[in-house]
Amino acid sequence: MRAATVRGAGQAVRSVPPSVVWGAAVLVVALLCLAKSSVAQTIEVLNPSEFPYLGNRMAVWALAQLHILFAAFVLGAPIFVVIAEWISYRQGDAKYDRLAKEVTKVTVILYSMTALTGGFFVLMLVTLYPQLTGWLFNHFFPIFGIFYPLLFIAETIVLYMYWYTWDTLQGEKKGRHLALGVLLNLIGVVTLFAIDAPTAFMNTPVRTAEGMEMSLRAFIESEATFWDKVNNFSWMPLNIHRLVGNVVFGGFITGLIAAYMYMLAKTDEERAYYDWMGFVGNLIGIGTLLLLPLAGYVYAAEFYDYDASIGPYMMADQLSMFFEMQGAMIGLIFLASAYYIWLSLKRIEIPAYSSAVSQKLVAGILSAIIPGLGQLYNGQWGKGIGFLVGQLALVGGVGYLLGLHSEEGWGLLVLLLLLPIGLLIASSADAMHRGKSEAPGGTIVTLPLRLLASLLLAIERFSLKRRELLVKGAFIVLLLGNAIWMTPHAFVGAVSELTDENYDRLSLPSDWDFLSLMPAKLTAVGLMVLMILLSFVLYTRAIRRGRIQWGQINFTSQFALIFLAFSAIWTMGLMGIVRSSLRKYFHIYDVLPDLSPESFTPTLGDSSTMITTLAIVFFLIVSLSIWLALGMARAKGKG
Amino acid sequence: MADAQKSWFQIIRWKLVVSVIVGAILWVVSGQLGFPVIFQWMFVAYALLGFLVFVVLDAPPLQAMTGWKAGVAVVVFYLVCSAVYVAAGNLLPQFTSQTERDGIARKTVKFRHEKEATESLLARTRELSAKADELLAKLNELRAAGASLEGVEPVDVANLPSVSPSIPIKDLTPEQLIERGKLVYQDHECYNCHKIGGKGGKKRGPQLDNIGNLVSQAQLKDKIFNPTAWKAEGFEKRTKDEMPDKFAEVMSEEELHALVVYLLTLKNPSVDTPKPIFPPGYAVK
Numbered sequence: 065m066r067a068a069t070v071r072g073a074g075q076a077v078r079s080v081p082p083s084v085v086w087g088a089a090v091l092v093v094a095l096l097c098l099a100k101s102s103v104a105q106t107i108e109v110l111n112p113s114e115f116p117y118l119g120n121r122m123a124v125w126a127l128a129q130l131h132i133l134f135a136a137f138v139l140g141a142p143i144f145v146v147i148a149e150w151i152s153y154r155q156g157d158a159k160y161d162r163l164a165k166e167v168t169k170v171t172v173i174l175y176s177m178t179a180l181t182g183g184f185f186v187l188m189l190v191t192l193y194p195q196l197t198g199w200l201f202n203h204f205f206p207i208f209g210i211f212y213p214l215l216f217i218a219e220t221i222v223l224y225m226y227w228y229t230w231d232t233l234q235g236e237k238k239g240r241h242l243a244l245g246v247l248l249n250l251i252g253v254v255t256l257f258a259i260d261a262p263t264a265f266m267n268t269p270v271r272t273a274e275g276m277e278m279s280l281r282a283f284i285e286s287e288a289t290f291w292d293k294v295n296n297f298s299w300m301p302l303n304i305h306r307l308v309g310n311v312v313f314g315g316f317i318t319g320l321i322a323a324y325m326y327m328l329a330k331t332d333e334e335r336a337y338y339d340w341m342g343f344v345g346n347l348i349g350i351g352t353l354l355l356l357p358l359a360g361y362v363y364a365a366e367f368y369d370y371d372a373s374i375g376p377y378m379m380a381d382q383l384s385m386f387f388e389m390q391g392a393m394i395g396l397i398f399l400a401s402a403y404y405i406w407l408s409l410k411r412i413e414i415p416a417y418s419s420a421v422s423q424k425l426v427a428g429i430l431s432a433i434i435p436g437l438g439q440l441y442n443g444q445w446g447k448g449i450g451f452l453v454g455q456l457a458l459v460g461g462v463g464y465l466l467g468l469h470s471e472e473g474w475g476l477l478v479l480l481l482l483l484p485i486g487l488l489i490a491s492s493a494d495a496m497h498r499g500k501s502e503a504p505g506g507t508i509v510t511l512p513l514r515l516l517a518s519l520l521l522a523i524e525r526f527s528l529k530r531r532e533l534l535v536k537g538a539f540i541v542l543l544l545g546n547a548i549w550m551t552p553h554a555f556v557g558a559v560s561e562l563t564d565e566n567y568d569r570l571s572l573p574s575d576w577d578f579l580s581l582m583p584a585k586l587t588a589v590g591l592m593v594l595m596i597l598l599s600f601v602l603y604t605r606a607i608r609r610g611r612i613q614w615g616q617i618n619f620t621s622q623f624a625l626i627f628l629a630f631s632a633i634w635t636m637g638l639m640g641i642v643r644s645s646l647r648k649y650f651h652i653y654d655v656l657p658d659l660s661p662e663s664f665t666p667t668l669g670d671s672s673t674m675i676t677t678l679a680i681v682f683f684l685i686v687s688l689s690i691w692l693a694l695g696m697a698r699a700k701g702k703g
Numbered sequence: 704m705a706d707a708q709k710s711w712f713q714i715i716r717w718k719l720v721v722s723v724i725v726g727a728i729l730w731v732v733s734g735q736l737g738f739p740v741i742f743q744w745m746f747v748a749y750a751l752l753g754f755l756v757f758v759v760l761d762a763p764p765l766q767a768m769t770g771w772k773a774g775v776a777v778v779v780f781y782l783v784c785s786a787v788y789v790a791a792g793n794l795l796p797q798f799t800s801q802t803e804r805d806g807i808a809r810k811t812v813k814f815r816h817e818k819e820a821t822e823s824l825l826a827r828t829r830e831l832s833a834k835a836d837e838l839l840a841k842l843n844e845l846r847a848a849g850a851s852l853e854g855v856e857p858v859d860v861a862n863l864p865s866v867s868p869s870i871p872i873k874d875l876t877p878e879q880l881i882e883r884g885k886l887v888y889q890d891h892e893c894y895n896c897h898k899i900g901g902k903g904g905k906k907r908g909p910q911l912d913n914i915g916n917l918v919s920q921a922q923l924k925d926k927i928f929n930p931t932a933w934k935a936e937g938f939e940k941r942t943k944d945e946m947p948d949k950f951a952e953v954m955s956e957e958e959l960h961a962l963v964v965y966l967l968t969l970k971n972p973s974v975d976t977p978k979p980i981f982p983p984g985y986a987v988k
Contacts, residue, residue: 279952327773371947376895376904382803385795392791399756406760539756547749555741557798559894560806567902573737618764623780630784649807654949657814664804672792676785683781 112660113191120192121662126678127188129640131181133633133682137317138178139252140310141171142223144318144348146245153238163341165230166694167318172227173689175220196651204262206290215255222248253307260302261294266652267643268297268370281655297370301363308352308359313632315348317686320629323622324690336615342625343408349628350401350596357394357589367646371653374646380580381559385668386642388552393635395546398592400627402542405599406535407621412610531602538595545595548588553580557667633682637675641666714761722754806890813955872957877964884965887958891950899969908946909935912974915967921987922979923963927954933985936977 115123145164152160189197201208226244233241270292272283284293322342329335368375379387554571556562562570578584645665647653657663666674729746738746768776875883888894896908903910914923925932930946950959 280949324777327769327777330769371949372907372945373892373895373947376907377892381892381895382798385797388795389792403756403759536757536760539760540753543749543753543756547746551742551745555796557796558803559892560802560889561796561798562902569739570741571739572742573739576736576738619767620762620765623765623776626777626780627784630781634788649811654953657811659811659815659818663807663811664800665798667797667800668795669789669793669797672789675792676789680781680785 112194115188115192119662120660122674124185124188124192125641125644125674127181127185129637129675129678130682131178131185132640133636133678134174134178134181136306136310136313136636137686138171138175139256140312140314141167141317142226142245142249142252143311144314145171146242146249148344149238149245150242153242159337159340162337163318163344166321166341167314168227168230169693169697170317170321170686170689172223173693174686175223177685177689179216179220193651196656199656200262200266200652203284203293204265204290207258207261207294211258212255215251215258219248219251219255222251256306256310257303260306261296261299264299264302265293265296267646268299268367269293269652269655270296271370284655298363298366301359301366305356305359305363308355309636311352312349312356313636315345315350315352316625316629316632317345319345319349319625320686321345321690321694323625324687325694326622328695332615339614339617342621346401346404346625346628347600349632350397351600353397353401353632354593354596357593361586377648378642378646379582380553382557382665383642383645384552385557386638386645386671388550389668389672390635390638390642391546391550393631393638394589395542395549395592397628397631397635398542398546398596399539400624400631402535402539402596402599404621404624404628405603406532406539407618407624408612409531409535409603409606410618411616412606412612531606534602535599538599541595542592545588545591548579548584549592551579551584553577630679630683633679634675637678638671641671641675709761709763714763715758718754718757718761722750725753726750806886809886809958810890810953813953813958816955872960875961880961881965881968883961884963887954887962888965891954891958891962893962896946909938909977910974911966911976912969912971913976915970916972917976918979920963920967922981923966924959925987926979927959927962932987933979933981936980938977939980 112120114120118126145167148160148164148167152158152164222244226241226248229241229244233244269280269284270288272278272280272287278287319342322338322345326335326338326342329338364375364378367378377383551572554562554567556566556570572580648665649658649663650656651658726747729750730743733743733746872880872883888899894903896904898904898910899912918926922933926946928951930948930950934941954962
């Protein structure tokens, strides 16, 4: 097959990989054909095939997981790619543009893998689970038959336009290129939300209204509207969780790209660039990862609210050891990230501390805590109150639009929005305050703020002098936090394994049972997040005051970046099987039971082997893609 | 950078001493506080993890690698990470798959019977449809030949085989029925919200040790299939973590009966099982 070609103005002819064309064709054709209701009705009466050796369930699991891994990167990376391009455009820093372009180059290759695995996934579903697939496709016809294929086609077109116009839409035309990037992200987000609907529906199908004397299945098949099915309990929390998770994933893969290229680098200049890129990748990955526990909590809370039996099933019963493993993985990711910061910190030389302290740090930190507070501190009353009111309205409006179903969901949404917006405003507060030597005020209102400011400045002075000691202290707290997070109620695979004979040998003493409860877990994860934030604050302060030599970092750091990417992917696989297993013995929870012999939960041991295998397959493909996209190009450029 | 000049022995020695002391303190203190041995080992493992983390923090810088050396190092690193994750996943306690499969087999009896009934009906429909086609063809032949319809036997619809199989719980002894009820309690994870004999969920639902003294069989059946029918004292104003209303759909009548028979055997007045609060005019449907 000849590769399809796209010619950009003033550019050499570039090839669209044939796999993209095939993959996109397979996915779109498969979806269009199958979503056609007559076909879907036909396959309802077909008998399922049997996948050799692996079995149907494992085969579908493998393809679904691989597809999600590729899709996560393809949807997550463009979000920060556009931000990097915008920073480059605004600040004139070519490094950001190069980062954005290199990540996009890898994205374009991995996009074809997303399409291919997606196409095979659909075909596999139809062949191995024809009745379920037919039922699901009929109920979500507008998504499978119309929106998803159209969105996929639109995303393919816009992604390639975005990539192939990179060099031509420069200078004054850069704004148009950025607009293309924003459009790409909008389509990506809508695509994600669309396909999340049937996924979430399988976990939390729409419930009958109170007092309605009708079975759930009959209600769904006769009364529930399409929107009822889409807007199910876990849909929006899943959207938020996946959106944040995709950016985390993209950040860590960027770190992986940087690590590979750092190892391939021949010159100091290249090493300096890829060292910087690794830092940015880690910053994006871990920065957004800090939001994931909150997003995960909202998601889990919706499950609890939907069906009170699901929560204990995942946290204290059949899936409790999966969460034990998750605790270990998240703990390792936090430790590795803090270790990377530690290595970065060690190469910064800081001159003697000046007593002329800047007020902008104070304004920044205050704004990060509560947006608007920094402006109040600076005496900008109008702006400060405006920010506070605007923030409240924004959170309320978004919460109303999202229609979260529980009080915790609301509270956590507020936190979720406060943090990034707070950080955003912190940087503007910082910029606004440039040139000011002293904070205005002196009234009774600003006194507490000034006291807080003095405390913060004293901490800053101490932290810069003894930064390594502080980071080591942060490591101890990280370890403690992880220890609490990982303390289970009992060391058993499921509650049914707990008997009168072994109860006292395997369970926490009743006085210490609080260690296994949610408040303790939230405190632990809160501590860990705080320590990572502290490490970052120390690091950024050290960079501002000292001198950093890019390219001179301890080589071990590259393995830390690889470890972060591998562990993030592994954790994603683990949580994937957890989400799927929450349906228990149902294909669609409480609606369509899985009556096949494969209707059971894989043990943690079996799941670990499967997840590791999939992670390795994914890494092989990604490593090859990085080599093709950047390594080969570098070698060619040298030649 | 002073750490780079230290030997491994210098890096490790004090950390090892401190970790051993911390591990020993954790072991003794947790033992005194009544933690089981497995938790004591867990605390010691944390001390070991702390030791490893602080050794890595102060380890000398790694020599830069390029080319195939770097490639081999990366592959080995992946293999080590994979081995560690697979080992960790296998070392943590596993549930017994067969227990879950047996439970699913019991829980899906209702759905299997429904499926069998549907399939049986479909098969019978196809059979009858084929017969009808056959008869129609014969009729057409006869009509074409100018014959009357007299003598054509109608299909005996009333004598079609039954398609509603049921479980013969009537054959179970009272003891077997109670055992069956315990299994239903287990299969439908009632223990996650309710406590019996001090074991089970934490405050989400009432303790059931004395439920047999408080309600009748019909009331209890009504509650399980229709959770809003009546509430327990202390739980009447709850709007969150309410009892799931799905059991009418996922539990068979036979399972319900066995479960209720078992629950009604729980008559321990020393446990404060909350009293039922029936709405005004309440009567079992």
